[in-house]
Amino acid sequence: MTGSLRILLVSWYFPPANTIAAVRIGRMAEALLAEGHDVRVLTAAGLPCPATLDPMVPEARVARAPWWDVNDLPERLLRRSGGRPGAAGGPPAEAPAVPSAPGPARRLRRWAGEVYQHATNLPDSRIGWLPGAVRAGKALVRGWHPDVVYATAPPFTGLLAGLALSRHTGAPLVCEMRDRWSDDPYYPPPGWRLALDRLLERQVLGRAAGIVTVSEPWAAAYRRRFGRPVEVVCNGYDADGTDGADEPLPTPPGPVLTIVYTGGIYPGRRDPSPLFAAIAALGDDAPSVRVVFYGTDPAMVRPLAERHGVLGSVTVLPAVPHRQSVAIQRAADVLLLMQWPDPREDGNVPGKFFEYLGARRPVLLLGLAGGVPDSLLRERGAGILGESVGAIAAQLRLWLAQKRRTGIPPTPPGAAAGFSRAEQFARIAPFLRSLRHLSGPAAGAAAAGPAPLLEDSPR
Template sequence: MRRDPSDGAGTGDTKPADLPTPVPSDSRDAPRLLLVSYHFPPAETVGARRPAALARFARDHGWDVRVLTAIAPSPEAGDAGLAEASIVRAEPTPRLPRLNRSAGTGTSATSGAAPAPTTLASVRAVAKGWVWKAGMELLVPDPQVNWIRAAVRGFLRGPDRWRPDVIVASGPPFSGFVVASSLARRFGVPWVADYRDLWSVGNEYWVRSGPRRALDRRLEQRVLRTVTTCVTVSEPLADALRSTFGVDARVVMNGIDRRPAPSPAGGPTIPSAATLTLAHTGYVYPGKRDPGPLLDAIALLGPDAARVHVVFAGDDHGIVRAAAERAGVVDSVTLLGHVSAEKSWRIQVEADVLVLLMWNDPRDAGTYTGKIFDYLLAGRPILLLGYEGGVAAELLRTRGAGVVGNDRESIAARLREWLAVKDRTGRVPAVAASALDGLYREDQLSGFLEILREAAERGVPGSRARAATTSRRH
């Protein structure tokens, strides 16, 4: 008989009686929060930002915060924002091969396309793609499944007697939800699921087969039986959670992370010969984020195409190169490959216009890609290729921060307007600073803390809470 993965099966033989003894209520100086997130600094991934910001914000507002993560410490990467003693870093075991869609080499390709890949490289890329697909299909709930057991056991075997009042898990990966629900059951405390993206009903869902989709839906339903509240980044996504799983779902948007102006050291990072420079930073995902209409629009400019240049910084899976070749605008494209976070920030600030590639499909209506907030901080107007009825498009329109275009004719017309502005004034105007009002990370996290306070005060309802209390008394 299959056991519910959310009940802590396979996580060791620790019994509730083995857990730390709760501190008497009259001696608790601060509410205690355990944050479970596979991604956390020193990782520079976008997935680490929201959990790290929440942990720091809660600490700064009087919470006693502990973090459970898989990311190892790194002195070279600097401070994670919390005392290292507050972070439990449990290494996944056994180690699994890293699954990665990208077949790129990480080399730069400026002034056009890189040399064609060798036959061996092409075979390796195809094989890597099949391995990735197989891993996505077979590893449940995700390729981080090998972290569940290690994370639960690592936290329970911690050196002190600390125990949380509430647990919040941030996903993806959603193995962290299984970890949180297991720990919440063992401690007899409520837990909150923070969906940075959705799981089985998500707009970026990666599973192709019907059976696997059904399996994930059942697993998610089981895990959410014990959840107190779900949090996600937009109202359409919250509606999807409510209608699918019948849970309490709240909205806490992502936000702009404040950062200093980029260092001028090393000179400009993007070409200066073109009149109008556009930039895209980050991954280009196959199938759903298509640069083709933009490159086709440049081709429509005729002689003016030579005055427009687009810089792509990040793994592109060969998509940009192929689209540039089809459009005949190879000379208008620079491919930098993977760059550091600092260089990516400098590229954004130095560009005339920033390109945001999203999925032009109603299923992407509720997506705020994390990149949109980085772009807003850079202060450059944004050209969004994506669903015009989505929350990202609405944010740009209402804030006066950019435009949406999906066909080559409308994009070409917009490029001509920007060229004309630069001819007249020498620059494309920056986005007004007021467009960022209320969008900083701290503006959003106040609401998140209130949700966590409510969850901690509400506790675990019914017999589950009584059982946990009984187990602690014996």
């Protein structure tokens, strides 16, 4: 097959949800449409995140399926039975307040809650989307037959929906793994649950015609484990989503060095503590460094800053729309990227990393030496790895002196070469065509002309 493809894209995240995953999938759908492919999107209705991302494809091409929160069920049952939400078997809601349960009872409730989640959140907490997604997907393909079902995860519930629709249509399944499943080191379940995850992962990925992932170390692992063709498609950055095509200029000289971070953190893993310790080590120069977090939970940041005595150097602001986030990155002196400095982090490349490269501002990496971000920063002269508190403090002094004299210059012109989203997403259609299942019409495809769009599809 050398012409256009009919692609059913299954993704929990999609614009206007303002998440890095929605940016990736929205731009992917936009790029495939621009190449002439017939793309329809199956996503979730009413995502629990800010709806501030600009539309990227016509809404008529998007089916939004309802879902329910499986973790809300215990609370609903308690309310229906007159129990007090949050307290299993508690007194009626109108009863007087009673002292909190002793330690053993709290531990028992916590254990019961964990068992419930591990038993019902299979493969994840979005399993309540699966029935609605399959129904909406079957309605979507009525009169329109995809050449391929392209399901992206996490959440991994999307892969289950994709597999069901692949079986329903006879179209081959391609699984996109933006993150790891059973081997995710950030998710250490009990052994029995891990065995279920591994079994389910084998059942799904073992039936895929191909796999797409976001880094070469992960691609090599998927090739070994599942024996499937694998393509690497990095998250990339929007070459046209910046403040124009002009060559970036140095930031203005001034007395304060501003370091920007966008997104969440994981204390103990993706953790700003080494940076805070380095700022404290600057002594009288510490107030001249300002670290600004956007969209980060203040409770995860301020106690760490206070512990190191640098609370005055730290500002935490709410999340901003994606376009504004890109502009903020390009105006920063330095951009902060955090990873877990553990070998299990190898191949894990945060989506914001490529946006940082596209912003052409130097990156301070707290993370794994020799990992993908560290290697790319070194190769492209785009930043440094803060290997110790002393090394970070020394680099901060260099940047401070530079900021006071001339401002911070942009990174080299080639820092982001090859990593625009357009360049990365151009790999998808050739990969789909390379799969032997796509060498001709998909099994069971009807020889029909163009189908109507989704004005009558369920939302």
